[in-house]
Amino acid sequence: MKALLALAFLLNISPFQEAEMTQYSTIDAFLSGVYTGELTVGELRQHGDFGIGTFDYIDGELFMLNGEVFQIPALGNAHKAADEMTIPFASFCTFKPTKTAGLNGPADAKAVRQMIEQRMFSRTNIFYAVKIDGTFSEVVARAPRKLSSPNAAISEITDKQSVFTFQNIEGTMIGFWCPKYINGINVGGWHMHFLSRDKTRGGHVLDYKIGQVDVAVMDMMNFKVILPREASYYQADLNLDRAEIRTRLETSGYGPRQHE
Numbered sequence: 207m208k209a210l211l212a213l214a215f216l217l218n219i220s221p222f223q224e225a226e227m228t229q230y231s232t233i234d235a236f237l238s239g240v241y242t243g244e245l246t247v248g249e250l251r252q253h254g255d256f257g258i259g260t261f262d263y264i265d266g267e268l269f270m271l272n273g274e275v276f277q278i279p280a281l282g283n284a285h286k287a288a289d290e291m292t293i294p295f296a297s298f299c300t301f302k303p304t305k306t307a308g309l310n311g312p313a314d315a316k317a318v319r320q321m322i323e324q325r326m327f328s329r330t331n332i333f334y335a336v337k338i339d340g341t342f343s344e345v346v347a348r349a350p351r352k353l354s355s356p357n358a359a360i361s362e363i364t365d366k367q368s369v370f371t372f373q374n375i376e377g378t379m380i381g382f383w384c385p386k387y388i389n390g391i392n393v394g395g396w397h398m399h400f401l402s403r404d405k406t407r408g409g410h411v412l413d414y415k416i417g418q419v420d421v422a423v424m425d426m427m428n429f430k431v432i433l434p435r436e437a438s439y440y441q442a443d444l445n446l447d448r449a450e451i452r453t454r455l456e457t458s459g460y461g462p463r464q465h466e
């Protein structure tokens with residue numbers, strides 16, 4: 207009886223109580239040169255415990271797990287990010303997995319993604335947060351170097367990034383899967399960041415092969431966007447055509463080719 211009541215409660219859950227993905231700024235604003243934000247690492251940690259993004263002027267990749275935020279720079283080791291650091295673009299949530307599974311490799315990224323999409327994504331057209339934790343026979347990841355000036359072209363991201371190949375490494379991959387209709391605000395498909403178990407190496411995931419991993423997935427029915435309170439955002443021309451956006455995405459390495 208108790209179980210039945212609990213089930214009834216779950217079925218009657220208010221839309222406002224559903225898990226939520228929050229997005230700070232939009233991908234189009236970011237690709238149009240809004241490289242600074244007023245959201246701080248400290249505030250991010252107050253409103254979520256799991257997330258990915260970058261820092262002002264694209265100074266490395268952001269990785270947040272269990273409320274700890276790390277900066278993964280192009281040069282040097284990953285390290286904890288100070289609460290005062292500011293963020294121009296991030297996706298985050300409070301992670302409470304709704305489904306878990308163990309996976310034994312070897313398997314490449316394409317096979318792992320297909321398995322998760324087919325067996326762990328229970329509904330189409332919604333958002334998912336995903337954590338893949340364990341051993342990886344290979345992880346290819348990139349981290350961007352801080353832009354040289356506030357007006358730098360987006361192509362500088364790929365021109366000055368570091369691409370790392372880690373072999374036989376333990377660590378955690380976290381990120382999001384978004385439906386394609388979100389393009390413009392985020393990028394449809396997969397977007398994952400990696401941090402090694404010793405918390406010194408990682409980056410934005412380009413490719414990987416698993417050894418033995420645990421996968422945890424959270425369904426998210428709600429999606430919130432926080433717009434930057436920044437002059438550069440208010441002045442940005444966001445009426446760009448989709449072909450131009452696609453070119454910017456591809457030259458920046460944020461394009462769907464890296465995520466699908």
Ligand SMILES: [Zn+2]
Pocket residue numbers: 258259267397398399410411
């Ligand atoms: Zn990324």
